[in-house]
Amino acid sequence: MAKYDKADLERRMAGAVEALKHDLSGLRTGRANTALLDPITVEVYGSHMPLNTVATVSAPEPRMLSVQVWDKSNVGPVDKAIRSAGLGLNPIIDGQNVRLPIPDLTEERRKELAKLANQYAEKARIAARNVRRDGNDNLKADEKKGEISEDERKRHETEVQKLTDATIADIDAAAQAKEKEILGK
Template sequence: MATIVDQAKAQMAKSVESTKENFSGIRTGRANPALLNGITVDYYGAPTPLKAVATIGVPEPRTLAVTPFDASQANAVEKALRDSDLGASPRRDGNVIRLTMPELTEERRKEYVKIAKGKAEDGKVAVRNIRRKAKESLDKAIKDGDMGEDEGDRLLKELDKVTKQTTDELDALLETKQKEIMEV
C-alpha cells in the first residue's frame, strides 16, 4: 500500500516540473529562449512550433537571436514573432531575426508576479487533488480490509508530509521567480 504514497509522490513531482515549465514562459528582465516556447510559425501552411523551424540563441542579456533553418521561411518566422504578445518587435539582420526585450516597467513586473502566483497556485491545486485521490484510495483500502487502520494512519501521515514538502517546494520556486521578475 506504500505504492499509493509513492504514486502520489511521483505525480506531485510531475506537478512541480509542470509548474517550473510554466514559470519559464514568464518574462523576466533577461532574454530567455523559453519565452518563445508557445510561438507557432505558419511553416508551409502547417502551424509548427518555432523551435522546430529555427535555432534560438541569447547573444546578449536582453536579446534573442532567432535563425530559421530554412532561409526562405524567415518572413514567416518574423511574422510569427511580430504577432506574438512578447512586447518586443523583431529586427531582421540577414537571416537572423533579433528580438530585443524592452525593460519591464514596475507595473508590468507586478503583473508578471501575479501571473506567477496564479501558476504556482495551479500547481498547489494539482498537488492537493493528488493528495485527495491518494487519501481516498487509502480510505478505501482500510474500509475494504486490505490494510489495518494503523498502517493507513501511518501512510496518511507520510502522504501529508510529502504534500507539505511539495507545496513548500512550489512556494520556494515562486519566491525565486518573484525575485527574478522584480530584479531590475
C-alpha cells in the first residue's frame, strides 16, 4: 500500500480539473475554436495521426476555422476525417486549405452540449472523489502500521477533504462557465 502523499493527491486532483477543461474545450459553442478539432485523427501514411500533426488549424474569423494541410495528398483524408467526426461541420476545400464555416447551434443542440458538459463535470468529480478515497485509504494504512497517530490521520483526512472540496468547486465553476457559453447566456 502506498504511503500518504499530499503533493501526489494535489497533482492528481489538478489533473482531473485539467482533463475536464480539455474535454470542455472540445465542445462547440457557436464560436470558432481550434480545440474543436483536437480529437480528430486523420488516416495518412498508413496510420491514424492527430489532425494537428498533418495541418495547421487556425480561426481567422469568429465563425470560421481554417485547416492548412501541409501535404497536398492529405487534403482528401483530412476532409473525410472532419466530415466523419460528427461535429456537424461541412468542409470547403480550397487548394491545400480546408475552410470550416461554423453553423449556428440550434436550441436542441445547445441543450445536448450543455448536458454533455455536465457529464464531463460529473466524470471529473468522480475522479476527484476517487483520489480522496485513495488518500484516506493510505492514511488508514499508515495508521494501522503505526507510522502516524489517530490524531494525525484525522488531521490529514480533513486536509484531503478540503482539497477535494476546492477541486470540486473548480470543476463546478468550469462546467457552469462552459454551460453559460454554450447556452449563450
